[in-house]
Amino acid sequence: QVQLVQSGAEVKKPGASVKVSCKVSGYTLTELSMHWVRQAPGKGLEWMGGFDPEDGETIYAQKFQGRVTMTEDTSTDTAYMELSSLRSEDTAVYYCATSLGNWFDPWGQGTLVTVSS
């Protein structure tokens, strides 16, 4: 059974970058496709990007291209999502979620990123 544990809450200033981690247990990262989804306060879910096994590469939502980088450390089974040039609108809970098909299950517990001057 896959379990995902994310890093703790972050507070960043506008213009800075944030890197959120997601530790996998129960499976190895190479067996999974990892995705990232965010949720602004009181708002809905927004897919940011993830690994597409059919293409063998990480794909990013157009909205975040150029500002987001998703990486993996297979030696520690940890996935990372780095978002740069932060602005107040990036304040949100960021979730990692695995995909064994065209759905997301399970999800990490979420990481709150607050962008404030």
Add this chain to the structure above:
Amino acid sequence: QSALTQPASVSGSPGQSITISCTGTSSDVGGYNYVSWYQQHPGKAPKLMIYDVSNRPSGVSNRFSGSKSGNTASLTISGLQAEDEADYYCSSYTSSSWVFGGGTKLTVL
């Protein structure tokens, strides 16, 4: 990519059935049988309830069912229970990306 369209809220009494719709286009909901549904309680991570339009993961109650017609997918919850009160989101694959609906708040009266 535009978000899928869901009603903002639905409500029902215990024991009743409700249906939540999720409308997209021929490029997402209508083009693939890859619609999934998620339940989210306040302060919690989303939980997968339905995948590939109508399949239920192990452990999810058979009171939850999914279907699709054209560009609209639906989630039906029968025999409503108090613990079903939550936000529900649909999602669809669409040409190397994924899109979510805006979410529906289910209130159990």
